[in-house]
Amino acid sequence: MQLVLDPDMIACVPGETIPSELDDIDALDRVYRFRLLRFVAYSTGDQDLAETIVQDCLLKAYNSRDSFRGDCSVYTWLAHIATNLVRDSQRSRKFQFWRRVHKTAPDLNEVSSLLSSPQSSVESQMLARERAQQVSAALETLSVNQRTIFLMRFIEEMDIQEICQATGMQVSTVKTHLHRAVKAVRLKLGGGI
Template sequence: MERYGDDVWNYAFFLTSRFDQADDIFQDVFLKVYRSMFSFRGESSVKTWLLAITRNVAKDHRKSAWARRVLLMATIRRTETASSTEKEVLSRMVNGDIWKAVMDLPEKLREALLLYAHHQLTVPEIASMLNISQGTVKSRIHRARAKVPAMLKDQLTD
């Protein structure tokens, strides 16, 4: 958890764009890992395995009726909570122009780019994790890299 905890939380945040959901997903991932450590077959790196679990937990979280109700209530009653220093730093990064552009990418492009550039997974690891071909991974990374500068240019001209 100490070694990959930041990667898991950051990936959960990139998938959800919400601090509270990232916290919940983070906890669920490590509970799931603790309960099923024996299922790790060593076919991929531990980091790839953890990020795949994070992706699946985030997907399940989005589908749950409980999460939909919580999101609706959070939208209705937006309250400010004290953030940790770490979260404030991440928040400043996310508010930056580059991170805003990355977060505005379509989910498939954003996910491939973040796994490659931020989490430093290889193309084969990403392909295996997302259950898509390596060519599709390369295409998504290429398209994401092309879109970000175009989005930044559009922001500057507005």
């Protein structure tokens, strides 16, 4: 009988810190900032608040990088921190007040000119823009959990397991939120057969 050792077990020395991308905050910022910004901006519907939350999220991740166990991807871990920060901010009365007073939702029209390419016609570009605006509008009608999970799955392309890790929800709960979110988005897009 031959004993086979897992190479990971041999390489891992207790107490030794494994260098990761979390040690380099500039790289962390460069790689994940825009993804987090997109996720948080559409989760909160407020780009100014999103910038603050992303800043806090990156700082928090960097400062507590020693607690990252590596049992999920770095982005899943960051999304988990960001989700908690979004929840905290939405619970606060200050957020609710400022949301009523001043809300700067992400404006997709800002980038409409960047989407023009010689391959696509003006008509198809306009159609794509209109559809994107419809999805954006549909997201505003969703509950916080539905929106968060929809964004994680379809925009951030996280799988169900990663969403469970990031949100702390059960698989069945995540799937239920996804079903409801997709249904609402389809209705907003004028769908239904």
